[in-house]
Amino acid sequence: MTRRRDAALAGSVLVPVAAAxxxxxxxxxxxxxxxxxxxxxxxxxALSVRASSVRxxxxxxxxxxxxxxxxxxxxALGVAILxxxxxxxxxxxxxTYLLLLAVVELRSRRSGPERRP
Numbered sequence: 001m002t003r004r005r006d007a008a009l010a011g012s013v014l015v016p017v018a019a020a021x022x023x024x025x026x027x028x029x030x031x032x033x034x035x036x037x038x039x040x041x042x043x044x045x046a047l048s049v050r051a052s053s054v055r056x057x058x059x060x061x062x063x064x065x066x067x068x069x070x071x072x073x074x075x076a077l078g079v080a081i082l083x084x085x086x087x088x089x090x091x092x093x094x095x096t097y098l099l100l101l102a103v104v105e106l107r108s109r110r111s112g113p114e115r116r117p
Contacts, residue, residue: 003101009064010101013071014094017087020075026084036092043093044100 047054057063071090078086 003105007098007101009068010094010097013068013075014091014098016072017075017090017094020079021084021087021091024079024084024087026087028088029085032085032088033092036089036094037096039089040093040096040100044097 075086075090078090
């Protein structure tokens with residue numbers, strides 16, 4: 001599992017979601033942003049409980065492809081059912097995930113072999 005690949009997959013969903021939010025002129029309000037941020041953190045926390053199982057599953061290419069497809073279809077359904085604010089939930093969640101990936105990557109680099117005692 002690579003952080004670069006995971007970031008690319010998240011970006012492949014975030015870009016069209018953000019573009020749709022702009023095209024639909026979705027007003028940015030705190031509630032859906034909050035739901036997206038908290039949802040992403042809660043999902044990461046839940047998945048970390050079974051990290052090795054999740055990692056093995058995520059290594060399957062079909063799982064990654066299905067996840068991206070499900071995220072796009074799910075977001076489209078969310079817009080149809082709940083309205084354009086669901087775009088903000090998804091965008092905030094993906095942005096939070098990307099920020100989390102960046103923090104983990106930076107920590108990993110800072111504690112790399114050159115800094116170990």
